Amino acid sequence: MKDFYVKVYLTNLGKYVEGYLVGKWVDVTSDTDWIEELSNIGVKDNSDYEEYFITDVDTNINIEIGEYTSINTLKKIAEQIEELIDIIDVDTFNAILDCNSDFDEAYEIAIDGNYTYYDDVDDEYDLGNTLVDEGFLGHIDDNLKMYLDYEKIGRDYMINVNGSFSSNGFVALY
Template sequence: MKDLYVRVYLTNMRKYNEGQLIGGWVDVSTDTDWSKELKNFCRIGIGKDDTFGEEYFISDYETNINYLNISEYTTISELENIAEFLEFVNQNYLQDIANELIEAIGDMDIDRLTELLENEKYIYIADAGDDEKLGEYIIENNELYSSLSDDIKRYLDREAIGRDYCINNGGIYQSGNYIELLG
């Protein structure tokens, strides 16, 4: 599992309006001192006695998070929320699950994702990417089927069991896995 990351390119708005692209890359992490970063990149080309105010924007970003969109208007507060999310996910080895939940939700709602992950409000079954594989998993792991002998289990329609379970619980198949949101 690779750690999730986000980097943004902070650009000096004043110099941009004068026709120059001046700024620098900043890692989005809980260790980032945004006041210091803004002073460093927004003063570039202005002169040390000039104030920079809120004269910056984000002109580019890099990430390995599916569906993450950072705009030039993304605030420092939003970047700090993303940094806290990244720290939680990376420290708890939830990178793959986080990316799949993001895909399942269809957007990058940090607050909702954090709640789902912290409170374990999801079911994630690896390698159960279709009805038949999900049905096999259910037959082997669900207590309803545990009392059945292997001879009887052999005759069960795994595909129908998996399909019905997926439909009844609102789950989805994604990247070869099964995901169900509980909240």
């Protein structure tokens, strides 16, 4: 299982305007001392350089962090990620994000367990086949399975559960 990670490159805005790139990669965790990290790049209250911006983001979560994302928002993201670590893996969470696109909503879905995730299901045929194999339609004799239209089974299920294919598999959101 891969660990969740988010890193941001904090940049001193005042120095940047002056033509200097002064910044630092910072891990977004609940242990991060943001005042110290900002101080390390010369951003301090009551100085010539009081503002920062985020120049780059490195993460394995399909989350958008803008250049002017606040420190409070980064702290909130760090806390949410720490809760997610114990209940869901990165690929499953990214699949929920692919279907939902809003981090806070995807977080709530993951925390509440309001989803079903099928790994390595790439299309409606694969989904229908997986549903039949897992007994979703009850027990079906092996001699009858060759007559089933797996693609239609998968499509109907996808429509009925408000599901969606992602880059990682299929997610049904409830």
